Amino acid sequence: MGRYELHYGGDRRNNAPAMRRDYNGGLIAFSRYFSFFSSRTCSPESSINNQFRLLCITCDTLTTTHNFSQLLRQCIDERSISGIKTIQAHMLKSGFPAEISGSKLVDASLKCGDIDYARQVFDGMSERHIVTWNSLIAYLIKYRRSKEAVEMYRLMITNNVLPDEYTLSSVFKAFSDLSLEKEAQRSHGLAVILGLEVSNVFVGSALVDMYVKFGKTREAKLVLDRVEEKDVVLITALIVGYSQKGEDTEAVKAFQSMLVEKVQPNEYTYASVLISCGNLKDIGNGKLIHGLMVKSGFESALASQTSLLTMYLRCSLVDDSLRVFKCIEYPNQVSWTSLISGLVQNGREEMALIEFRKMMRDSIKPNSFTLSSALRGCSNLAMFEEGRQIHGIVTKYGFDRDKYAGSGLIDLYGKCGCSDMARLVFDTLSEVDVISLNTMIYSYAQNGFGREALDLFERMINLGLQPNDVTVLSVLLACNNSRLVEEGCELFDSFRKDKIMLTNDHYACMVDLLGRAGRLEEAEMLTTEVINPDLVLWRTLLSACKVHKKVEMAERITRKILEIEPGDEGTLILMSNLYASTGKWNRVIEMKSKMKDMKLKKNPAMSWVEINKETHTFMAGDLFSHPNSEQILENLEELIKKSKDLGYVEDKSCVFQDMEETAKERSLHQHSEKLAIAFAVWRNVGGSIRILKNLRVCVDCHSWIKIVSRVMKREIICRDSKRFHHFRDGSCSCGDYW
């Protein structure tokens, strides 16, 4: 209304009241009136409608084609479907030729975005020009109404209207959308018969894109080769296909031959070929293409920049990627997401979460890609509080039932030791698929809920879903962590029979299962089945030897490992610890000097604890670097005193160095998880204490933490390098088996 009033209220520039006096005079006033409207952008619908009504009433005599076209164009500019309807009434009243008015009205309605009205007009037409058919089909596809588009296309053929290059260049997208491969092939045949496949590059690229979407890059390439005059769009469509199907070498080759044929790449081309360079970790070509992109002036195109960013992140060149991101003027949802997920993939979780918060501050909406990446950042570092806040964001944006965000949450809660919460998320998912099931099974597995994991596995089978390699690993891990030895063996046999591809990791898990159960001979037998036994497999067997103190077998395995990997650090440490636990101190000294010669340094034992979203790091034996070390030591001493009252005795077999007994005790008291727990107790924030460790928890710490959980009446959850331990009221969820 405002604009209407302004208009008649005497706007100085346009002087509308004067025009009102003039327009009885006909055409001159009409066109002046139009130029007035044209100078305005976006009038409210009600206002424009009134203006048109006024116009049409006073201009009944003005019924030439030219003027109706002009009026319709105005409606299109103003997106006024009611204006179109008014004009339609006047066309009818003035006896305007129907075969022309129909086409014009359909065209205008489509451009205003009202496909249903266009269809209504179309259905009332007796003669339809092919352009009208084509426009309708094209707009239906544009608005993702592929089904109706295909129906229109079929109707067109039954009405004996032969599709032309315009029809075909749009309809193929509808076929790929609906996976109508058979019908697509018939229409491809039609394109061949009409000679359009070869002569029209629009038809050609639509065909290439369609075959690409069907996953048939070979077919797409054959079409491309037949097209006479190839252009950017055509070749880019093929590059996209290769890139999305992971045929990255082909994508780069296609890009190179494009340059040879002097076809200029554009932002779309760069956006796709760079993804392939990233997948190939081909930083050479990646940088070369980056250069070309700058030279040809596409360095500031958002999609190309995003791909460039992704490429650098896949190649682990984090600094380069940050430089690219800084150049992006207005990063959108996708570019932020690419940055966040890439940082997580490069182990830069903290930075990823900082960027995520920046994105939120800039009011860029996250999507399920963004959220699952941010969540993965949290779960990698077991950042429970941070993760819970992101759960809040997931809910706020309505992704609670989404399988991607949901799997991220399941993984988070699983990795924070809360399989109950993981299960709650899992049960609200709108769609259960292999990946969300795998994530849930894995969460149960690492928390030692073997039965629950196996129940879910059964459900997966009952749902008719095909387990994949991650499923197999999760299920075996579940058996392994819950001491379900027989179940594990049976499942493994059935997986072998089902011809599921078993990887070294699966074998390593079984070797661990058998080995820890003391069935070392069977475990060793299993390794003979593995075609390319790797370090992990042998090390697993070796650590089982260590648990059961099988020195001879361990020495045999060690020789094998050192053949593959001379001076392997983990092996030497394991052997040294085995000698230490069997009292062979001279062999320990031998191993240590060997390590010293090779300049190997032991990976320091570390623990992390998150208090109020801040992560604190503790290193074994390091009593001074934390700013609150005094309070920590005070609390630790008191905790040890209290736990001794309840029967804690230091387990000196956990000390793998030959030293005096009191020194052994002192070294045990300085284990990183003990420091972390003492710190958490001092800070005294409520709820469970969550500790993250880089190595496995030792027997001494394990029995100490059990007692502390009783003394403090607090749950302590410890995620070590392999699994979870939930300490509650003097016992641990692992059943002392880890």
Place this chain on the structure above:
DNA sequence: ATAGGGTTAG
């Protein structure tokens, strides 16, 4: 009067 290609995830 009507037509074709792109970037992020478990």
